[in-house]
Structure formats: structure tokens, C-alpha cells
Amino acid sequence: MNRDDDYEPVFIRSRWGTSNYVFNHRNPLGLALIVITPIVAAMALFVLSSR
Template identity: 65%
Template sequence: MYFDDDEPVFKRSRWGTSRYTYNPRNPVGFALIVVSLLLAGAMMLLMHLHAGPFASPEESTPTPVSTPDLSRYLLPHDDGLPSGTPSDTGHDGP
């Protein structure tokens, strides 16, 4: 294989689309091909070994069996009736 610095780094695809591909005759294009293959191989190896970003999550801490009493955080129940004595409601009487 020979390298030619006058060749473009990217060249049009032969499939008739408007896509561009790496040109292996350019040294930079060839380097991009090699780096892409190495990165793809490393990612496949990491996926196979379940390592790096593909590692399974750490074991989480177990939750306690008994839950604390949360009733003190609840709002009082409102049944729609006025509370207190009739004199507290602001009326003087019937």
C-alpha cells in the first residue's frame, strides 16, 4: 500500500450516496481507519468483560426491614366541619 499526501482525507462513497468515507491512501485517513477499528475493538472487549462503563452496578445497601413511623409528618385530617366552639367561628349566635 502506498500513501499519497496529495490524496484527500475523505472521499465520496462508491455507493452513489452523498456520504464520505476515510481515504486509506492518505496517511491521516489510514490513521483514522486504524484508530476507529482499535476503539471499536476496545469497546467490544469492554462489553464482553462487563468492565468500564459496561460494568454492572454495585450492590446497593439493603433497606431496613422496619419503616419508621411517619405519622408525625402527616397533615391533620380535614373533614370540612368547623372546629372549636360556636363562639370561635365569629358568629354571635343564631
């Protein structure tokens, strides 16, 4: 089996009828970004609100 057959892109088009791109949960990097992005956003909001 060729490794290229299992390739999943990090970003895929949204299925909600828009042309927006979303993280692909089938790609390990995309899954990591899904987990890390809200954590970083919450930390940024906390730092900005504590000023």
C-alpha cells in the first residue's frame, strides 16, 4: 500500500454550503490544531482581560 493513498489534507472545504475551509479531523495535524486553537484563544482572552 502506498503512503500517498492515505493522504488527508489538513484543511478541507466546509460542508455547510460555504466556501470556507475548516480543520480536517482525519489528519493528525488537523486534529491537534482543533484541540490547540481554542486553548490558545482562551489564554489570549484571559491575558487581554487581566490587563
